[in-house]
Amino acid sequence: MQSLRAHLNTLRTSHPRSSKLTLRAVVALQTLCAVHLFFEYVGGPRIVSGPSMLPTLGPGYEYVIEDTLSPRLATLFAPSPYSPRRGQGQGIMKSFMAMLGVDGMGMEGWKLKRGDIVVARSPVDPRMVICKRVLGLEGDIVALDPFASGKQVELPESPSPTVDSTSSSPSSPILQFVPRGLQNIFSLSPSPPSSPSSGSESSSTSISTPLSSPSTQPTHILIPPGHIWLTGDNTSMSRDSRLYGPVSVALVRGVVRARIWPNPCIFEDPMTWID
Amino acid sequence: MALRAKFMRYGWISIGIVFVDHFYSIRVVSGSSMQPTLNPIDSRWRDFVLFDKLSIGGYGVYRRGDIVSFKSPNNAGPLLVKRIVALEGDVIQTMPPYPDKEVTIPTGHVWVEGDDWRSRDSNHFGPIPLALIDAKLSWILWPLSRLGPIDRVNIRPSQTSGHAWRPADIWKSKSARLKIGHLKDNWRPNDAQ
Numbered sequence: 001m002q003s004l005r006a007h008l009n010t011l012r013t014s015h016p017r018s019s020k021l022t023l024r025a026v027v028a029l030q031t032l033c034a035v036h037l038f039f040e041y042v043g044g045p046r047i048v049s050g051p052s053m054l055p056t057l058g059p060g061y062e063y064v065i066e067d068t069l070s071p072r073l074a075t076l077f078a079p080s081p082y083s084p085r086r087g088q089g090q091g092i093m094k095s096f097m098a099m100l101g102v103d104g105m106g107m108e109g110w111k112l113k114r115g116d117i118v119v120a121r122s123p124v125d126p127r128m129v130i131c132k133r134v135l136g137l138e139g140d141i142v143a144l145d146p147f148a149s150g151k152q153v154e155l156p157e158s159p160s161p162t163v164d165s166t167s168s169s170p171s172s173p174i175l176q177f178v179p180r181g182l183q184n185i186f187s188l189s190p191s192p193p194s195s196p197s198s199g200s201e202s203s204s205t206s207i208s209t210p211l212s213s214p215s216t217q218p219t220h221i222l223i224p225p226g227h228i229w230l231t232g233d234n235t236s237m238s239r240d241s242r243l244y245g246p247v248s249v250a251l252v253r254g255v256v257r258a259r260i261w262p263n264p265c266i267f268e269d270p271m272t273w274i275d
Numbered sequence: 276m277a278l279r280a281k282f283m284r285y286g287w288i289s290i291g292i293v294f295v296d297h298f299y300s301i302r303v304v305s306g307s308s309m310q311p312t313l314n315p316i317d318s319r320w321r322d323f324v325l326f327d328k329l330s331i332g333g334y335g336v337y338r339r340g341d342i343v344s345f346k347s348p349n350n351a352g353p354l355l356v357k358r359i360v361a362l363e364g365d366v367i368q369t370m371p372p373y374p375d376k377e378v379t380i381p382t383g384h385v386w387v388e389g390d391d392w393r394s395r396d397s398n399h400f401g402p403i404p405l406a407l408i409d410a411k412l413s414w415i416l417w418p419l420s421r422l423g424p425i426d427r428v429n430i431r432p433s434q435t436s437g438h439a440w441r442p443a444d445i446w447k448s449k450s451a452r453l454k455i456g457h458l459k460d461n462w463r464p465n466d467a468q
Contacts, residue, residue: 007286026286027286029290030286030287030289030290031286033286033289033290033292033293034286034289036289036293037289037292037293037296040296074351075351076351121404121406122383122404122406123383123384123404123406124381124382124383124384124404125382125383125405125406126332126383126404126405126406126408127334224349225349225350226347226348226349226350226351227348227349244381248346248348248349248403248404248407249351250346250347250348250351250407251404251406251407
């Protein structure tokens with residue numbers, strides 16, 4: 001309160017003709033913007049709700065701490081085709097990262113890990129924000145549930161996104177969402193793989209089979225570069241990557257690190273290796 | 276006191292960043308993938324363009340023919356600038372690198388293509404989610420000889436009249452491969468339900 005009054009005084013001395021109300025509004029706007037920027041770029045409390053993460057995050061409103069800084073840093077230091085040397089940590093940046101105690105090569109510490117709970121923008125509705133768990137990273141192979149692949153996941157409380165009957169084939173709701181251009185899907189069914197497409201520029205090496213015929217439903221998906229596989233913990237009540245395929249990392253907003261209320265806890269890595 | 280006054284003055288910076296993040300910003304477009312609309316080959320300058328984030332995004336309007344900037348879906352590169360060709364439900368005939376002949380654009384996705392045929396666009400990485408779209412390019416500000424609004428290319432063939440630097444033929448050739456689906460011309464996600 002003291003600093004606010006001081007701020008108002010300084011503003012009044014610098015803008016003597018402005019009224020007190022205007023100055024207060026300006027201060028409020030500045031504060032709002034600063035808080036918004038902090039939430040946007042560093043992190044802060046966030047309310048999540050919904051049944052899709054049920055054993056971990058309850059169906060009601062829960063206050064969690066969202067970390068939006070580390071996905072941004074991971075993007076910032078990730079090597080890209082435009083600057084492949086970025087992220088390898090050279091010179092001052094390398095010593096700085098060593099000082100921070102972060103693994104210098106590629107900023108591994110900031111990267112998403114399997115098992116992280118992320119807050120992302122929904123790939124099917126730009127206004128919706130989803131909270132799911134990362135199951136697979138780029139290059140991983142995810143097995144699809146053979147029983148779920150034939151029908152759309154039904155949610156009782158919110159209808160599935162309305163798709164015109166002409167635009168969706170009812171037999172394969174999953175396939176239409178998979179980014180086909182990256183040539184990442186391959187089928188383990190015994191049908192012979194099709195001849196490689198005419199595109200010579202494509203760098204992907206995986207086998208590609210025609211997906212138009214219903215007999216060659218993919219059973220496994222190789223997650224393309226820059227994508228992750230998201231699922232809710234409550235698999236029966238979640239619309240996730242099983243419906244819309246791998247999700248681009250660029251859609252990820254933040255990582256849920258801890259819960260404030262109810263039952264405060266820090267979310268640990270739940271993933272274990274199975275040999 | 277003077278120090279505090281100086282410090283408090285930086286409150287305006289936060290307002291500025293929020294304005295650039297969510298309202299308007301001016302950026303330089305580099306690369307040749309939008310030739311001849313942006314960075315035409317005879318231009319000595321790279322184009323300075325006004326990026327409009329207000330009229331697109333979650334509550335904005337997505338229109339076929341708009342030039343938008345978006346995050347690359349498959350790598351952490353810079354923002355890409357391409358033209359929206361097809362909205363959800365449309366059927367587009369693809370260009371060579373794409374494995375399928377025709378694509379029906381899934382829910383919440385768009386098909387983006389550069390005006391130049393060498394561009395790295397949806398023909399490489401498929402339809403992109405709407406949530407990746409960052410801004411709409413609305414005005415060319417520099418060079419001054421081409422100062423003016425970037426009109427969305429008219430889709431109806433009777434209205435194809437453009438500036439000399441933005442031939443409507445590009446859109447003609449693109450829309451020849453497009454079969455418009457259930458979405459109207461001016462569509463915002465709110466109308467989807």
